[in-house]
Amino acid sequence: MAVEPPVHDSLYRKEPKVYPHHVTGRFARLRNVAMYVLLGLFYFIPWFQVGGHQAVLFDLPARKFYILGLTFWPQDFIFLALLLICAGLALFFFTALAGRLWCGFACPQTVWTEAFLLMERWVEGSRQKRIKLDAAPWTPHKIARKSLKQFLWITFSVWTGFTFVGFFTPIRELGVNVLSLSLGPWETFWIIFYGFATYGNAGFLREQVCKYMCPYARFQSAMFDRNTLIISYDEARGEPRGGRRKTADKSELGLGDCIDCTLCVQVCPTGIDIRKGLQYECIACAACVDICDEVMDKMDYPRGLIRYTTENTLEGKPARLLRPRVLIYGMLLLVLFGGTLWSMTHRLPLRADLIRDRNALYRELPGGLVENVYTLKITNMDDAAHRYTLEAGADDAAVIELARPLELEAAATGAFPVRIQLPASSGAGVQRLELELAAEDAPEIRRTVEARVLLPVGGGS
Structure with missing residues (x-):
């Protein structure tokens, strides 16, 4: 009896390449506008100057962040925390209102993938031409097309990495260093790393980032409810689906509005069939809405077979877009932001x-005075230089002596020795004083500084 060889099944299935069909329509125009605006902001903002500095620059060695004319310091970390909270609330708000709106129109993965697809379509042609080119043997024509596409992708990726580093190193200085081949090791590393990440994510991984790597796709369902706007196929109207002529009477054929053209599948950047219901791979780009509306127009059927709608609406129940959770998220977001x-x-x-x-508790001086020594650290976060005064309250008997004037250049930090003298009869132990630090040329710039003055326990001799 012959023994059959064992069969080894692979647990890994290679993902077929997705060739998204080019689509036009109102949502496609919105995606294009979002792509050009967001990429324009990313690539061009570093080249502008605001208030004498790069418009957006995170100067890590100097520990200063310049953002649209404002200078932030490490002490301003609270603002970063607040902005992250705002981003989280915005995610809750927009997801509860309209599902994965962020993913379809503003996510960096979506935006850069659209840019790479645009270059791919420009070089290799339409969806059918791209499929045919990939299936064809390697010829000079195919090598030329693929080489041109790779050249555009790599150039765009390197420019992306260069721009990214330009947010941390002044981009004009960085450009000079690139041209003179004098880049530092860290700048070189991050240009290559970020460029490679852009090339890999937007050029090759594409929809696999959304399907397998993005955590948002996994927990989005916890933020949906039956009144959330999602992209859905109207099964009651579309089924049973089937092909027919434009002049055919669908009621006589017993068919719904869906002509089973599969264009909604061909335009999907993640390769899903929206007619199978809501799926976590759907990024809500609305490409299927545009193409389906185009087909409905050609068939003289009403638009909206695939549309933004809610589960309650599809079931004939009343929908409430402005419900308590949306209003609460919106109010919190508005107030906090x-x-x-x-x-x-x-x-x-x-x-x-x-x-x-801390080297000395205090020093007793002639005349019944007690002196404490301090270091006053001042950070001038203004764009202008200032000279400051340090004064005690009118009711305090303190005498303040400065080793040198309290002068600081714009966006600078300085340490100044300060001596505070109090009569020993002012009390015993620790005395707290409130000192006023103010800019001489801008009295509105002032801050109260607390001083803890140590006096002899016995109240002095």
């Missing part, structure tokens, strides 16, 4: 810390 923006634009451009000299 407005408060953060106001705080960022109205923050006091002055920080100060008074640090006591």
Whole structure:
């Protein structure tokens, strides 16, 4: 009896390449506008100057962040935390309102993939031409097309990596270093790394990033409800599906509005069939809505077989877009973002810390005075130089002596020795004083600094 050889089945199935069909329509125009606006902001903002600095520059060695004329310091980390909270609330708000709106129109993966697809279509042609070219043997024509596409992709990726590094190193200086071949090792590494990541994610992985790597696709269902706007196929109207002539009477054929052209599948960037219901791979780009509306127009059927709608609407139930959770998210987002923006634009451009000299508790002086020594650390976060005064309250008997004037250039930090003298009869132990630090040329720039003055326990001799 012959023994059959064992059969080895692979647990890994190679993902077929997705060739998205080019589509036009109102949602396609919105995606294109979003792509050009977002990419334009990314690539061009670093080249502009605002307030004497690069419009957006994260100067890590100097520990200063320049954003649209505002200078932020490490002490302003609270603003970053608030902005992250705003981003989280915005995610909840837009997901509860319209599903994966962010994924379809503004996600960097979607935006850069659209740019790479645009170059691919420009070089290799339509969907059918791309499929035919990939299946064809390697000829000079195919090598030329593929080489031109790779050249455009690599150039675009390197430019992306260069721009990314330009947000951390002044981009004009970075450009000179690139031309003179004098880049530092870290700058070189990050240009190559970010360029390679762009090339791999947007050029090759594409929909696989959304399907397998993005965590948002996994927990989005927890943020949906039956009143969330999602892209859906109207099964009651479309089924049973089937091909027919435009002049045919669908009621006599017993068919619904869906002509089973599969164009909704061909335009999907993740390769799903929206007619099978809501799937986590759907990024809500609405390409299927545009192409289906185009087909309905050709068939003289009403638009909306595939559309933004809610589960309740599809079931004939009333839908409520403005429901409590959406209103709460929206109000919290508006208040928090407005408060953060106001705080960022109205923050006091002055920080100060008074640090006591720990080498000596105090020093007794002639005349019954007790002296404490401090270091006053001042951060001038303004775009102009200032000279400051440090004064005690009118009711305090403190005498303040400065080793040198409190002068700082714009966006600078300095440490100044300060001596504070109090009569020993002012009390015993620790006395707290509130000192006023103010800019001489801008009295509105002032900050209260607390000083802890140590006095003899016995109240002095």
